Amino acid sequence: MTAPLRIGILGLGTVGASVFQALHLHGTAIAKRSGRTMRVTAVSARDRKRDRGIDVSGVEWFDNPVALASSDHVDCVVELIGGADGTAKEAVEAALSSGKHVITANKALLAKHGSALVALAERHQVALNFEAAVAGGIPIVKTLRESLAGNQVTRVSGILNGTCNYILSRMELEGLTFDACLADAQRLGYAEADPTFDVGGFDTAHKLSILASLAFGTAIDADAVYVEGIASITPLDLVMADELGYRIKLLGVAERTATGIEQRVHPTMVPKGWAIAQVMGVTNAVNVAADPVGELTLVGPGAGGNATASSVLSDCVDIARGIVLPPLGMAASALAVLDRAPMQRHEGGYYIRLAARDRPGAAAGIATRMAEQSISLESIVQKRPPASRAADPTGKSGEPVPVVLITYATTEEAIRKALDAMIADGHIAEPPQLIRIERG
Amino acid sequence: MTAPLRIGILGLGTVGASVFQALHLHGTAIAKRSGRTMRVTAVSARDRKRDRGIDVSGVEWFDNPVALASSDHVDCVVELIGGADGTAKEAVEAALSSGKHVITANKALLAKHGSALVALAERHQVALNFEAAVAGGIPIVKTLRESLAGNQVTRVSGILNGTCNYILSRMELEGLTFDACLADAQRLGYAEADPTFDVGGFDTAHKLSILASLAFGTAIDADAVYVEGIASITPLDLVMADELGYRIKLLGVAERTATGIEQRVHPTMVPKGWAIAQVMGVTNAVNVAADPVGELTLVGPGAGGNATASSVLSDCVDIARGIVLPPLGMAASALAVLDRAPMQRHEGGYYIRLAARDRPGAAAGIATRMAEQSISLESIVQKRPPASRAADPTGKSGEPVPVVLITYATTEEAIRKALDAMIADGHIAEPPQLIRIERG
Structure with a gap:
């Protein structure tokens, strides 16, 4: 020795x-x-x-x-x-x-x-x-840097922030609001007094930029991450997601696409059957899609003294064993500049919740604006909340009605244009809710 | 270079x-x-x-x-x-x-x-x-040898054989028999012409013995693995598992206990909420419990050319990078002899399905034999299949009735003694079904 x-x-x-x-x-x-x-x-x-x-x-x-x-x-x-x-x-x-x-x-x-x-x-x-x-006790850094070194990674995605997953899990399981769950998370020490860094998605963005570098052999580029937090998610969104077969998770997604590498952090609808959808509470999970391996999912504690210490110890042992690798998996000089895919070109399905004004022509107007952008709809659900129905059984009050649209794959640009047009038409009473769908 | x-x-x-x-x-x-x-x-x-x-x-x-x-x-x-x-x-x-x-x-x-x-x-x-x-494309060897090198592992368990998980998944989802699913698996190339090695649990036992060595710093001791296969599992067991909140998986479990290290492979009832329960088809999963990390779960493709190639490539890259570690995580001379825990001393919950003779005193006799061994029951379900009920609405035919018992934690020895006594009493028409419960 x-x-x-x-x-x-x-x-x-x-x-x-x-x-x-x-x-x-x-x-x-x-x-x-x-x-x-x-x-x-x-x-x-x-x-x-x-x-x-x-x-x-x-x-x-x-x-x-x-x-x-x-x-x-x-x-x-x-x-x-x-x-x-x-x-x-x-x-x-x-x-x-x-x-x-x-x-x-x-x-x-x-x-x-x-x-x-x-x-x-x-x-x-x-x-x-x-x-x-990244991801506390989950050995995702070594997995990307070493275990998948012979693979071509196409996508890394994951639940990388325990605070957000805790809040979304409680909102879903107990039907609570974001504010109520955040207050609880703060009381339990899962969230900071200033929670912006976590719930705003910025912590996830930092971690994602590191994973993207390891996955794609590119220099870390945290400024290129598109970031949305979870503060806008409502109990109604979680109920609708459930009915439609999804859960809502704050995901970080880094993906090689035809237009470059996407790095994005946003609330995401994930199919309930996907391994990542099962991850509740402060637990983290990372899914990697790569060739030839296919898909790997790693689940474990994302924070806390012990889980984090486990990863630090692993790093210590590597050093004691004399293992010194390029930190990002290849020589710094070999790292490529990240070819940033513009968010407007993002392609995928969307969940859109609108507060439609309850007046003649609104539905037709909304449908027309979607059609103009060649957006196909997989589902349309129009639901007056029970309380509103009870107060106004004939629907004459003109109170806005929640309408949920699930689209087939389209582009961010098309969705934005359609929503802007609907807003200009005056058919919508509140800013629309937009949640991207990840089908795994 | x-x-x-x-x-x-x-x-x-x-x-x-x-x-x-x-x-x-x-x-x-x-x-x-x-x-x-x-x-x-x-x-x-x-x-x-x-x-x-x-x-x-x-x-x-x-x-x-x-x-x-x-x-x-x-x-x-x-x-x-x-x-x-x-x-x-x-x-x-x-x-x-x-x-x-x-x-x-x-x-x-x-x-x-x-x-x-x-x-x-x-x-x-x-x-x-x-x-x-072990586990095809899942990097569990490096995870145990390197990422968890600073941890004390207490348990490694997993779905390590895709053939068995495919068969059990189809039996569950489609209500089919073991034989029907095995025939399908053979047709699809998921099972060999002689399936004994897979469905008998022996392949899982080999893999488990390797994981146990890495986890506990002991010499590989495949002979010490207790092995049961999945051929005895019936559609009724899967239905009962579902009703009771479990799934049945062929698990390999290596665990440090008070009586030594257990290594066992057997059909296992796992709570539906446990990550491993969600793993269906030919996918593999490994769960590690360790201090300080807590629990990690790795899910991925367990077999097939591509997934296996990914792991081979990872090994190649390690060698190209000049990483040469002791294969089992420590010098061969430092590996301890595995302190084998006798299966009779295994402690856990049990699912027991009995074909009870439908005659006075049978239920009391069964309950008495359990009580004699100080076995507490969490649930008792007695269910005549609908067909039998229709044929004999008064229950006078004396046809055996399936009785399912779920026990609280007890020992293998106590269970075996209780079952032997019931058989000797003549209360049971067929050999009892016994499935161990793993609560994660």
Whole structure:
């Protein structure tokens, strides 16, 4: 056995403490597998006094993470600070520049500065491992970088944000509103005080941009991701989805199409029979379609100290075993620029819910606008809510009526044009709801 | 770039042809990822003239696989011959002994001779990769050996045989008998002319013994696997399972228990909500429970040329990248002897279907025998089939009545004793059906 791998941990929150504890409790078992002892020799966190349930005596303490990252007493730096810029970036750069391996769970950092950091790691011939940055405990990074290295990936899609999936699952199962479920998620610690980053789809977009790079051999391009969040989803949408055989999930989808590579994050109707539709609560799932393998689906815990620690440990073991691969699966210089498919050219089915004004000609007007754009309809459901029916049995009040249309495959552009025309016609009382359908 | 990795393929069936074709069509893309060109330089198969849809001109042909395995013109041998002994074993031994890397899809070979072959590979410091040997295109070998190397695995379970899952899925969905579905599976090429190896559970047992070794750091011990096949499952069992909220799957389960490591293969009732229950047809799935990650589930194609080729290619890329790990995740000398848990000590819930004689005292007698073994019942369902009810509305014929019992957790020993006593009492007209319940 060679000398122990000396690990420095930046950030001692739940993930950092869990990694520390696992190496402490199971170090011998892990060393049997990795062929090399690993030892946490340095840590850095904000508050030295806080009780984290771990014994850091005998471990070098750094108040300054960047100083730890540059220390000669460490071979491998685990960055768990977070944030796309600032200390995390400085520390990772310092570690790589001084020839240390880096493990990070920081998707925001990679989404924004991934290409530069990857090149820096390669220049210093060190590892930059980030299994924990995407889908928590699910080993999707290694699966794309290694297990599918002989495949041509055509699509990666997944539930990559546990907060959103928790909210949508509860909305569906209990018929609650988005706001009520978000408040619960915040109370339970599944959502931040400012939830925008999660429910707005931005966290999913960061993760997706990393997966797309691994899948397609392209430089990370998070700016090219089309992003919609879940705040507009209503209980009625979930009921309609159920009736039509779908569930609504916030999916990240990266796909090779005739017009380039699409990267998009939006609420999505997925057929109930699809493996991803079964994934409820804070669990994550990733589906990969590739040739020759066909389809693989990986399901597991997407967040939390333990799940994330598992991925960090996997990255540690790789380094202890001497495995140093190009972080994005091929040399940084070999990564192509992402050929961005314009969202307007996206093709697929659509769920459209309209609040149609209840007056003569509205239905005909709506149908005509769809026909003008050559959009074929698979289903049309017009449903007055029971309460409205009871209040106005003859339907003379003119109160808007929800109309749901499911289209066959068409383009985003055609849908947008049809909706704009309907709005201009005055047939619609509220902004239309539009949810893309993914048929798997 | 270093010199190309020279690959020799033994066996040009659908998998071999698919590997050959993928390297031919996508060699450049794969080389970008692996950092080294791979070239098939030698092949061996039975019939040189057969049209396989691939162009083997310019590739060295060997009539004798063992001669290829010893050739100086090859760096890496892909063994796709199959069989636990004979040519496959000879060729793999010859390749390893002459310092060549070996990739094999041969679970029977590994189940029987894995420990010896692994030691041989280590002695010659070459890779012995076998991602394709378990669960086809699902990267479960790398997941256990690498991604979960920092975890303590407590249980691995899965649907590891597509033939059995296809048969059970069709029986369930269409209400057909085992024999009818088996005949269909044979017609469609999903089952062999002699199906014993698949439907008897032996193929699953081979794969499970490999997974258990990777999961628990123990030497492969296929003889220690308890095996039951699916031939005894009836349409009535599937109907009852459905009513009680379960599906029936042939599972392989390897689990660390208080009495040692259980390895068992048998038809299993799994709750419908469990991810594995959703897996239908020839698809495979593996679930791993481990600390700290929690639970991971991987779903994908379990067989077929393309899926298996994907795993072979992954193994090739690892070798081209210079990754040579201990095949079972730790040095052969560090593998423990498997501490075999006796099946009699297995604890879990049971589904028991009895053909109870329709006579006074039968129900009481059955209940007494269960109580004597301290077995608590979660459900009791007594159901005369509609046809029998119609023929004999008063129930005076004495025709046996199906009684289904679902027990709370108990031991295999207690169940066996209770059933033996009931049989001795003469309350039961046919051998009882017993299906273990896995609650996930």
